[in-house]
Amino acid sequence: MSRLNLAxxxxxxxxxxxxxxxxxxxxxxxxxxxxxxxxxAHPGVLLSPLAVVLYGFGAARALDGRVRQPGLGxxxxxxxxxxxxxxxxxxxxxxxxPTAALIGLGYDKARRLSAVLKPGIALAKAEGASxxxxxxxxxxxxxxxxxxxxxxxxxxxxVAGPSEGGMLTSSDFTTTPEVDLAAQRVNDGEGRLxxxxxxxxxxxxxxxxxxxxxxxxxAAVAAYHHCRxxxxxxxxxxxxxxxxxxxxxxxxxxxxxxxxxxxxxxxxRFDARGRVASAxxxxxxxxxxxxxxxxx
Numbered sequence: 256m257s258r259l260n261l262a263x264x265x266x267x268x269x270x271x272x273x274x275x276x277x278x279x280x281x282x283x284x285x286x287x288x289x290x291x292x293x294x295x296a297h298p299g300v301l302l303s304p305l306a307v308v309l310y311g312f313g314a315a316r317a318l319d320g321r322v323r324q325p326g327l328g329x330x331x332x333x334x335x336x337x338x339x340x341x342x343x344x345x346x347x348x349x350x351x352x353p354t355a356a357l358i359g360l361g362y363d364k365a366r367r368l369s370a371v372l373k374p375g376i377a378l379a380k381a382e383g384a385s386x387x388x389x390x391x392x393x394x395x396x397x398x399x400x401x402x403x404x405x406x407x408x409x410x411x412x413x414v415a416g417p418s419e420g421g422m423l424t425s426s427d428f429t430t431t432p433e434v435d436l437a438a439q440r441v442n443d444g445e446g447r448l449x450x451x452x453x454x455x456x457x458x459x460x461x462x463x464x465x466x467x468x469x470x471x472x473x474a475a476v477a478a479y480h481h482c483r484x485x486x487x488x489x490x491x492x493x494x495x496x497x498x499x500x501x502x503x504x505x506x507x508x509x510x511x512x513x514x515x516x517x518x519x520x521x522x523x524r525f526d527a528r529g530r531v532a533s534a535x536x537x538x539x540x541x542x543x544x545x546x547x548x549x550x551x
Contacts, residue, residue, distance in 0.1 A: 259492065261467035263289055264536075264544040265481070266291055267296045268465050271374040282467035282534075283309055286354050286368035286475040288374060289465045294353065295391055296382060297376030298480030299494035302411075302458065305352030306519045308438050310531060311473030313364040317438040317450045318477075320355030322348035322498040326511035328426030329417065334504040343486045344414060344421030346497035348515055350402075355434040356397045369395060379492070387492035403429050410490035411433060417540065422499065422511075432512065438523075446525040452514070460496065464536035466547045474536045474549075478519045 259276040263269035271292030272285040280288060286307070305320030325348055326332075335341050340529040360366060372395040393401035401407060408428040415421035432439035440449040466476040482496040500509040509515075526532040530549070537544030 258470040258550045259467055260547045260550050261285055261287060261465070262547050263465040264463045264543050264545060265293060266294065266531055267378065268293050270464070272465060272467065275370070276467070278370070280366060280370070281311070281363050281471070282469040282473045283311065283359065283363045283475040284371065285467045286465050286477050288362055288371045290356055290477055291372055291391070292378055293375075293377035293463070293479065293481065295378035295387065295435060297481055298384065298387065299485060299496065300479060300494055301353055301387070301481045302350040302391070302488070302493050302495040303352060304461050304496075304498070304515075304517045305355055305477065305481035306450055306517060306521060307355065307359055307477040308450060308521045308523055309318045309359060309362060309475045310438070310445060310448055310523045311471070311475075312463060314362055315438040315440070315448055316359070317436045318355040318359040318379055319434045319436050319450070319452070321514040321517045322496065323351055323427070323493055324433055324509045324511050324513040325424065325427050326422040327424055327430055329422060329424040331508070332417070332422060332502040334481065334502040336504055340391045341501045342420040343497055344419040345501035347411070347423060347486050347495045348499035348501045349423070350495070351432045351434055353394060354399050354402055354432065358435050365495055366400060369425075384492035385478035386490060386509045390491055393397070407491070410488050411495070413490070414486060414488055415495065416478075422502070427511070430512065446529070448523040449521055450519055460498075462519065462537075464543065464545050465536040466536050468531055468534050468547050468549045470550045472531045472549070474531045474534045476521045476536050478536060501520035535536060
């Protein structure tokens with residue numbers, strides 16, 4: 256059993272991560288188990304953005320699960336007039352959070368996908384969300400390929416495709432986004448790792464967090480959005496956040512597949528000897544900030 260310190264802003268996530276740790280999961284395995292638990296327990300997580308910073312397994316990575324702008328391979332929309340009402344369908348983007356999590360799990364060769372997905376599947380079934388449980392089961396069985404299957408993207412296009420005023424296309428889901436990036440090392444006198452993108456003050460989405468450090472010096476921190484108001488996707492028991500930028504006439508269009516802004520404050524900090532000291536999520540002074548120290 257691995258000694259591991261962890262914290263999470265959602266009790267469901269914390270419980271799943273703690274159970275994973277008791278069963279020998281690394282810090283990364285525990286964090287990703289917690290994330291997929293949130294995907295099962297809540298309809299508004301799987302289609303929402305995710306960001307993870309990982310240190311360990313000989314790697315320092317940032318997993319970029321930001322929502323992407325839709326419209327790949329489709330005709331350019333005529334666009335809405337500046338004073339025209341814009342349907343919610345035009346603001347639904349392409350989810351890459353689960354893909355980022357699955358690719359990140361590949362760094363932990365000892366952690367099985369079945370163990371990471373099992374709590375989320377059970378929680379979806381407990382919520383009576385059979386379609387969401389089925390989707391997570393497909394991810395369990397087929398990995399990231401489940402997220403490029405028509406059974407996943409057709410229900411999304413049904414509610415947010417061109418016929419509904421949206422921009423989603425099948426090409427949005429069958430094109431693999433670049434989600435595995437080098438983490439950014441910041442030399443600020445302390446030494447820390449963070450995400451390599453800078454979205455400035457684009458903090459419109461509230462985020463939940465989970466962080467863990469194990470006795471092997473592996474650290475992982477994650478931020479994800481739990482959408483509570485967005486576009487319902489009844490066929491999947493999911494809720495999509497309204498992140499995409501609609502096409503407005505006379506306004507420069509956001510290029511399809513562009514990662515949409517997500518301001519995250521994630522950090523893995525090191526001590527003077529270069530060892531992992533802490534994993535932190537959230538801005539200083541914020542009520543939802545969490546910080547985990549390395550096990551001693």
